[in-house]
Amino acid sequence: MPQYSLTRVGLGNIIPAMLNDTLPKYFDPRKYAFNEVSIEGRLSLSQFPELSATLASNEGDAFIHLDFRVDEDRRYIATGSIKATVQVECQRCLEAAPVDLEVDLSLAFVYDEDHAKNIPSDYDPVVMTDGEVVIAKMVEQELLLALPIVAYHQESGCNPVALKYASSTDDAPDDEIKPNPFSILAELKAKKN
Numbered sequence: 001m002p003q004y005s006l007t008r009v010g011l012g013n014i015i016p017a018m019l020n021d022t023l024p025k026y027f028d029p030r031k032y033a034f035n036e037v038s039i040e041g042r043l044s045l046s047q048f049p050e051l052s053a054t055l056a057s058n059e060g061d062a063f064i065h066l067d068f069r070v071d072e073d074r075r076y077i078a079t080g081s082i083k084a085t086v087q088v089e090c091q092r093c094l095e096a097a098p099v100d101l102e103v104d105l106s107l108a109f110v111y112d113e114d115h116a117k118n119i120p121s122d123y124d125p126v127v128m129t130d131g132e133v134v135i136a137k138m139v140e141q142e143l144l145l146a147l148p149i150v151a152y153h154q155e156s157g158c159n160p161v162a163l164k165y166a167s168s169t170d171d172a173p174d175d176e177i178k179p180n181p182f183s184i185l186a187e188l189k190a191k192k193n
């Protein structure tokens with residue numbers, strides 16, 4: 001069930017062939033910017049290995065919309081958004097909790113890190129590889145940056161059984177005395193002498 005409209009697109013400068021629900025694997029930002037192309041579509045979260053490793057589940061899609069143009073300083077620019085609902089481990093009950101991510105994008109495509117330094121701060125630089133950008137890589141990095149550091153179910157949304165279990169492991173006896181690292185060091189020193 002799509003949660004986001006895929007039709008909310010201005011029809012100004014769009015090349016119709018690009019406006020389908022399949023994104024290219026990689027693209028040339030310069031070509032897109034010159035032609036003022038818009039792209040829109042979805043990528044399965046399972047395509048993002050690094051992101052999947054941090055999530056409770058890799059089910060779901062990321063929806064991407066980007067409008068390309070050349071700006072007044074002749075930079076290759078894209079503005080748009082990424083939206084995704086990801087399943088993050090709730091830090092209270094340790095079960096999957098949905099988190100809505102919405103990332104506004106304002107990207108400037110550059111040839112290398114040196115060029116990236118000269119990009120004004122209202123743009124995020126994206127470094128091209130051989131003049132191209134792999135879309136999944138770019139989207140994954142943006143989603144990783146947007147992830148919350150900790151997540152919880154909303155009020156009373158926790159699984160009560162899991163919650164009981166999680167809190168009981170939390171209260172697990174911690175009375176086993178951990179050796180103080182300094183005392184170990186002292187012991188070692190003592191043994192040496």
Ligand SMILES: [Zn+2]
Pocket residue numbers: 090091092093094095097152153157158159
């Ligand atoms: Zn929870």
